[in-house]
Amino acid sequence: MSYNQVLSEVRKAYADCQSWKNGNGLVGMEERQLQFLASQSVSPIEAKQILIISGVNQYNDFDVSELDNLDPEDRVMIARENSVCLYVHWAKKPNRNIRANEVSEAEINGIKAMRYWWD
Numbered sequence: 001m002s003y004n005q006v007l008s009e010v011r012k013a014y015a016d017c018q019s020w021k022n023g024n025g026l027v028g029m030e031e032r033q034l035q036f037l038a039s040q041s042v043s044p045i046e047a048k049q050i051l052i053i054s055g056v057n058q059y060n061d062f063d064v065s066e067l068d069n070l071d072p073e074d075r076v077m078i079a080r081e082n083s084v085c086l087y088v089h090w091a092k093k094p095n096r097n098i099r100a101n102e103v104s105e106a107e108i109n110g111i112k113a114m115r116y117w118w119d
Contacts, residue, residue, distance in 0.1 A: 002040040003050070006078065009038050010054045013080050017055035034082050037108070041075035041089060044068075050078060059084050061101055062118035069097045077108055087113040 011018070013036035016029050042050065048067040051057065057064045062084040070076070073091030087108050088098075100116040107113065 003042060003046050006038045006040055006042050006046075007050050007053060009036070010050050010056075010078050014054045014056050017059065034080060036080040037087075038078045041077045041087075044070035044072060044074055044076055047076040047078055047086070051084075056084060060119050066098050066100070066116075069095050071095065077113070081117060083117065083119055085115065085117045087115055089113045 012031055013033040015031040044067045048064055051064050051067075056062070060083050067076070067086075070088065071091050075089040075091070077087040077089075079085040079087060087106060088094075089108075089111050090113075094114055098116055101119045102115070102117040104115045105112065106115040
């Protein structure tokens, strides 16, 4: 159930990234959420699928292929802090191969995570 819930949330937060068009331009600019944190974490594979479906394959310096660097047992909370942001709860140890504009430690719901943000 968490996959469908997170997919729905992310599609709304990144509504401006989807290819919906009308005569006045993109639909979704009014629905997007520039400050957003998913309600649940998902696996890296699920996160990649969700971001692709939501039109966030590439966004500014972010490329969805960065998720291939994560361990399948890691947990990812998809966020938006004006741009793409991911909070990763490591199953084992942090992977230093993720390229992001900002990398910092964070605590989400009482669990330590690494914050990755792309401009």
